[in-house]
Amino acid sequence: MTPLVRLDGVGFAYPNAAPGRTRFEIRDLSFAVAPGEVLGLIGPNAAGKTTVIHLLSKVLTPSRGEIFVEGEPLRSLGRAEVARRVAVVPQDVAPGFPYTVGELVLMGRFAHAPGRFFESAADARVAREAMRLTGVETLAGETLGRLSGGERQRVVLARALAQEPRLLLLDEPTAHMDLRYQAECVGLLRRLNREQGLGILLVSHDLNMAAELSDRLLLMSGGAAVTMGTPEEVLQESTLERVYGCRVVVDKHPATRRPTVNVAWPDR
Amino acid sequence: MTGPKKLLAVCAGLALVLGLVALLSLLVGSARVAPGAIVDLVMGRGPVEGTERVVILGIRLPRIAAAALAGGALAVAGAGFQALTRNPLAEPSILGVSAGAAFGVVLAQISGLGQGLVEALGLTAFAFAGALVAGVSVYVIAATGRGLPVHTLLLAGVIVGIFFSAAITVLISLVDTNRLGGVIHWLLGNLAPIPAGALGVFAAVTALGVWLVLGKARALNLLALGEEGAQELGVDAERLKRRIFAGSALLTGAVVAFVGPIGFVGLIVPHALRMLVGPDNRVLIPAAVLGGGVFLLAADTLARTVVAPAELSVGVITSFCGAPFFIYLLRSRAGRVMP
Numbered sequence: 001m002t003p004l005v006r007l008d009g010v011g012f013a014y015p016n017a018a019p020g021r022t023r024f025e026i027r028d029l030s031f032a033v034a035p036g037e038v039l040g041l042i043g044p045n046a047a048g049k050t051t052v053i054h055l056l057s058k059v060l061t062p063s064r065g066e067i068f069v070e071g072e073p074l075r076s077l078g079r080a081e082v083a084r085r086v087a088v089v090p091q092d093v094a095p096g097f098p099y100t101v102g103e104l105v106l107m108g109r110f111a112h113a114p115g116r117f118f119e120s121a122a123d124a125r126v127a128r129e130a131m132r133l134t135g136v137e138t139l140a141g142e143t144l145g146r147l148s149g150g151e152r153q154r155v156v157l158a159r160a161l162a163q164e165p166r167l168l169l170l171d172e173p174t175a176h177m178d179l180r181y182q183a184e185c186v187g188l189l190r191r192l193n194r195e196q197g198l199g200i201l202l203v204s205h206d207l208n209m210a211a212e213l214s215d216r217l218l219l220m221s222g223g224a225a226v227t228m229g230t231p232e233e234v235l236q237e238s239t240l241e242r243v244y245g246c247r248v249v250v251d252k253h254p255a256t257r258r259p260t261v262n263v264a265w266p267d268r
Numbered sequence: 269m270t271g272p273k274k275l276l277a278v279c280a281g282l283a284l285v286l287g288l289v290a291l292l293s294l295l296v297g298s299a300r301v302a303p304g305a306i307v308d309l310v311m312g313r314g315p316v317e318g319t320e321r322v323v324i325l326g327i328r329l330p331r332i333a334a335a336a337l338a339g340g341a342l343a344v345a346g347a348g349f350q351a352l353t354r355n356p357l358a359e360p361s362i363l364g365v366s367a368g369a370a371f372g373v374v375l376a377q378i379s380g381l382g383q384g385l386v387e388a389l390g391l392t393a394f395a396f397a398g399a400l401v402a403g404v405s406v407y408v409i410a411a412t413g414r415g416l417p418v419h420t421l422l423l424a425g426v427i428v429g430i431f432f433s434a435a436i437t438v439l440i441s442l443v444d445t446n447r448l449g450g451v452i453h454w455l456l457g458n459l460a461p462i463p464a465g466a467l468g469v470f471a472a473v474t475a476l477g478v479w480l481v482l483g484k485a486r487a488l489n490l491l492a493l494g495e496e497g498a499q500e501l502g503v504d505a506e507r508l509k510r511r512i513f514a515g516s517a518l519l520t521g522a523v524v525a526f527v528g529p530i531g532f533v534g535l536i537v538p539h540a541l542r543m544l545v546g547p548d549n550r551v552l553i554p555a556a557v558l559g560g561g562v563f564l565l566a567a568d569t570l571a572r573t574v575v576a577p578a579e580l581s582v583g584v585i586t587s588f589c590g591a592p593f594f595i596y597l598l599r600s601r602a603g604r605v606m607p
Binding site for chain 2: 054057058059078079080081082083084087088090093094097098099103107108110111114116117118119159163
């Protein structure tokens with residue numbers, strides 16, 4: 001089966017890094033996401049996780065190697081074509097964004113008919129359904145500035161679903177959410193994954209959520225892959241302590257039996 | 269209200285207002301014209317003779333057309349620059365683009381381009397080139413790594429504007445004052461009657477510029493998410509930016525070539541309309557075509573009546589309105605990025 005995306009020896013360096021700072025780069029990164037798979041991308045700050053999302057959505061172009069989307073080289077695909085297959089859920093929306101929630105979600109339909117001046121009735125239906133799925137349909141008339149961080153993230157998730165993609169790239173999806181919406185978000189993502197076969201690449205600092213949701217985990221550090229495998233294989237105390245530079249205790253979730261990671265707080 | 273219906277309602281309303289203002293403008297002025305004579309002329313039943321005919325058809329109608337066109341063009345250029353820079357204060361005169369276009373026009377005039385049809389096109393080309401050079405300069409000066417910070421962009425615009433104004437002064441002092449005739453009056457914005465042929469060129473170039481901006485209005489909305497955000501949703505941001513920039517510069521160039529560098533219309537009109545119809549460029553830009561016409565026509569009618577029988581330059585009126593408006597915007601939302 002053709003993977004949804006495949007990175008083949010991808011390298012990338014930001015062209016004009018500030019002088020004095022170490023040049024950040026991605027080195028020789030190779031992995032693939034299969035249809036219907038959830039891959040969790042974890043690692044400390046500045047590991048290159050968000051850069052990988054930018055590379056996969058063609059916002060950035062690799063300086064080495066090649067990225068394939070459903071078997072086709074990403075560089076040969078137009079932007080709209082990419083956006084019909086790969087949807088990004090960024091951490092937040094630009095401040096001062098003047099449009100309403102409903103208008104923002106409709107923007108997700110752009111890639112399906114970039115030449116159309118106004119969205120069609122079918123576009124509106126897809127957008128409404130996406131808002132229903134993420135539970136934001138009552139917010140349709142609000143502007144983004146009036147929403148809480150968690151509400152904004154569910155709105156952006158709705159926009160990504162309106163794109164009807166085959167792969168969802170999530171950048172810290174639960175960062176601003178309280179427990180209830182974290183749980184709902186995990187439930188929703190799992191449902192989308194199981195019922196619609198949506199592939200998911202999940203970037204998260206929340207190792208426990210990543211372990212719960214992901215089929216496989218990719219641990220990155222300093223722009224390179226450290227290890228990849230099932231959550232049980234990757235979430236080893238020795239590996240994590242080496243990569244994160246602090247003491248951790250890995251345990252099992254009492255209900256799901258998935259691995260959980262706890263910081264061994266110092267000086268007690 | 270859904271998009272197309274809203275667009276229709278807004279345009280119908282503004283067209284009505286534009287018609288009323290045009291009618292008023294046709295009636296008032298230093299020479300008295302009976303309303304009945306206008307009705308007779310418009311309906312094509314004469315005999316309206318002599319001065320009334322000349323005043324209506326030869327002077328006021330062309331002037332009204334020029335004002336409506338220039339106002340619409342400037343308002344669309346303003347909306348285009350604002351969407352492009354995500355900055356509510358961006359506008360042709362503030363960005364120095366008008367000054368660049370004016371430099372092009374003065375250069376063309378000094379090298380002997382006159383008033384004919386071909387010359388009108390040549391003048392527009394020079395103005396467009398000047399606008400492009402100024403716009404690119406502002407962009408290069410202001411672009412510091414990521415994005416265009418509000419204050420840097422404004423300062424770069426002011427600096428480029430000052431530079432081109434100085435360059436214009438140099439050109440003017442190099443030539444014999446007798447040949448300059450109306451240049452000073454033109455530099456303040458002058459809607460004195462344009463010959464019918466040139467008016468046609470003006471209308472065609474304006475239509476082209478509006479099409480360049482309006483044709484990508486939906487993608488332009490997505491640009492409010494930032495360049496990355498728009499790209500992620502399928503917008504070719506680089507191409508979009510080039511097209512909107514070319515369209516806005518063309519509109520600015522056309523206005524400067526035919527009626528002079530009139531300031532602030534592109535600031536006042538899109539902002540007022542945004543409060544009225546919302547930020548959606550698919551409604552805002554058509555509304556700006558009509559609303560800009562209404563504003564500049566009203567300003568010009570005022571300019572030629574307040575000190576009658578003398579005349580003010582219309583640019584004086586727009587600047588008197590625009591400067592306080594700019595300060596208000598700067599105080600209220602300079603920190604914010606938009607739209």
